Amino acid sequence: MAAHFGRLRKGAASTAVAAAAVAALSASQAPGVATEDLGRQASGAQPSADASAGALGGEGGATGNSPYYTDLPPLKSPNPSPSPTIGTPVSVGEAEAGIPATVLDAYKRAETSLRASKPECNLPWQLLAAIGKVESGQARGGRVDANGTTFSPILGPKLDGNGFALIADTDNGAYDGDSAYDRAVGPMQFIPSTWAWAGRDGNGDGKKDPNNVYDAALAAGHYLCRSGRDLSVQAQMNAAILGYNNSTAYLDTVLSWLEYYRKGTHEVPDGTGTLPSHGSGDSTASPDPSPSTPSTPDSKPSTTKPGGGGSTSPSNPTTPDSPSTSPPATPPTPTETVDHLEDAGSGKLTATAGRTFASKVAVRTETKAGKAVAKVRVRFLIVGDTDSTFTGGESVATVVTDSKGTATAPALVAGEKTGAFTVRATVVGRTLSGLDYAATVTARQADALTRTGDTELTCVPGGEFADQVRLKATYKGAVAGKVAATATLVKSADDATENDKGPYFKDADGKTVRTLTDLTTDADGALVLPKLYADDTAGTFLLRVTTTGGATLTVELKVAPAATDTPSDPATPSSSATPSASATP
Known part of the structure; x- marks a missing residue:
């Protein structure tokens, strides 16, 4: 990401500074990183095959190898401290160790989301914070609205091959406003072609906006966790960072901020974060409208290597009396x-x-x-x-x-x-x-339905059935979970028309319904129908259940008055009684 707030310096010089800073940080033996690992990184860890292949992101990783901030953290470790109250002046030291509140919340929310969806990745939010610092200075010091969207777009320079990678427009200017060439966009500096597939909705507003820090942080987390990586393994973390921007100087700088934030940080009010002032590109390429300090007269423009984030100075021009030799033709890749x-x-x-x-x-x-x-x-x-x-x-x-x-x-x-x-x-x-x-x-299917339980389903007119209908769905002998089903009280075995009398279900408002369409078997293929009721009509009725895939089962329901004992008529003489003998006249 090109520096937006001050003069840029060449990446080659900053590489040495980054290496020295990482070496200094290694002495503190920060948690989670071995000293020997930091030593190798400081000496210029080589991009892995994963990273050199574009880290699955295509043209130079997530950012297209756009310029980035090279400012390093203070050598003095931060001390965790309470978050300052809104409106309270924030000292430079507090702001440097702190992260703007909304931006920090976005990083932590992304970590929580990834812990649930990809627990094997072990993504620390401090890694997102380190990348956010290097890519955009924590969204320009936390200049975001309440929803996490930057007040104005953060855009990298045109990737037109003039000192940067050449990436022709892929989004018709939808994200970066440029219909000729792509630019890195937003707090985490995604190029549009990568955002098209890597973008996420981190704040639940139904949009995937690279200028929203919640969306960008979640997208960056998923990008880093690709390919089954475990970021608790240093080599895999290195590969993930190099995949984001394929430069060893970039890796060193990000690791420096990662360890700085791991040692303790706190939130500062939005908009009060410090702004980086040095970057890996040339200030003339900065698209930011804010004024920049001009380069010194004898400074030379740098050119970014297409395969990485570092810079090189152009060679001296050939003198008039020196012979011109054509370089050997480079074979095509x-x-x-x-x-x-x-x-x-x-x-x-x-x-x-x-x-x-x-x-x-x-x-x-x-x-x-x-x-x-x-x-x-x-x-x-x-x-x-x-x-x-x-x-x-x-x-x-x-x-x-x-x-x-x-x-x-x-x-x-x-x-x-x-x-x-x-x-x-x-x-x-x-x-x-x-x-x-x-x-x-x-859709999921079932080819067979069976009733679980053989209790006769009976009810008195105007009453309710004591037992619910319980079914089991299978497909080719295996349980058929999450299969859609429909239950209808039909007129007869030959007439599947909905009956207008007899048993019925009730909807949420207590109204009579005789067809249920939003039924689904559970993961074990089981289906329990709602309670059934009966109107005043007696008789035998049929309930038919069908599923996606053609499974059908018809269940018999009986509605009849309760059986009662019939008492003897007292006026009727007992059959065993002997009539009295009539008197003889």
Whole structure:
């Protein structure tokens, strides 16, 4: 992220400073990081294969390797202190150790969310705070509204290849306001092409806004936790940070702030945070409207390496009398030789809700002549209104082609939403037509229903049935959980029309209903119907239950008056009585 509030200095110089600071921090043996790990990081830890491959984010990770702030934390460790009261002056030291209240809440809320959804990741909120500090100075010192949205967009420089990576517009300016080139956007500095699949709704307002610190923090957390990472393992944390911005100087700087915040911090009022003043890029590239301190006359513009966040100075121009030699031609990378994608035997993508798709999407990268190309990154993206994911719970996966030029996406896992969606395959780093694969999720099914219990279901007219109807649904012999069902009081075995008399259910308002449509079996395939009542009509009635998948069961209900003992008529002489003999006249 380019510095927005002051003069920038070259990343090469800041790398040495970062290394020294990390070495100094290592002496304190901060919790969670081994001294030997910090020593390796300070000496310039090399990007992992994961990070150098774009960290699954495509063109330079989440940020497109945009410039970032290189300011380092004070060498004096912060002491945890109570949060200052709103309106109370905040000293420079307090502000440096503190984090604006709303921004801090966003980081902690993101950690809580990830602890629930991806507990194996062990994401510390302090890592989000460290990245937020380096990327945007904690949203410009906490200049956000009550909902966490920045008062004005935070934009990095145009990624037009002029001193930065070249990333042509991918969002038609929707996020960054630039329809020619992409820019990193928001407090966590996502490039639009990454936000399109990595964006999250962190504050529950139904939107995924990169300028909202809650949304951006949650998205950053998920991005860091990708690929089943465990961030309690230092090597995996390093890979995650390098994946965010592929620069060893960036890694050192983030780790410095991580350990600083781990030692103790507190919240400060929004808008009172300190603003960084140094960055890894050149001040002339800063898009921020605020004034910047001009560079010194003898300073040279820096150029950011396309593959990382560091900077290099341009070489001295050739003198007029020196011979000009053309550099040797650089052979194209495997990615540059790809002309198109071909299907590589993908099967039909259909699955029942909650189940894993039997087939996977597989594509092959080929040259114009049809030759397979190995070692090319292919991105698979789930598109559409669906909660289906790849194994691991993500909607995007990046796979490197094998020796045959084939990349196979992870298995798809159907969500609960039924209907169609698309799996799109594209070549990372190239603007080529992708391949779209239609996928369909069908509703859960049952093919058999049985009643549990054999008690006769009876009731007196105007009364209520003592027993509820209890059923069990199965599919191919296995329990059929979460299957939709309908229950109807029908007129007869041959007439499925709803009956207008006899037993009935009651709705929430106590009104008579004889058809229930919003029924679902539980995880064990069990279904318990609501209590049944009877009107004044006596007789035998039928209740029919059907499920998605065709399972049907008809249950008999009887309504009859209660049986009573009939007393003897006192006027009727007993059959055993002997009549009196009549008198003889």
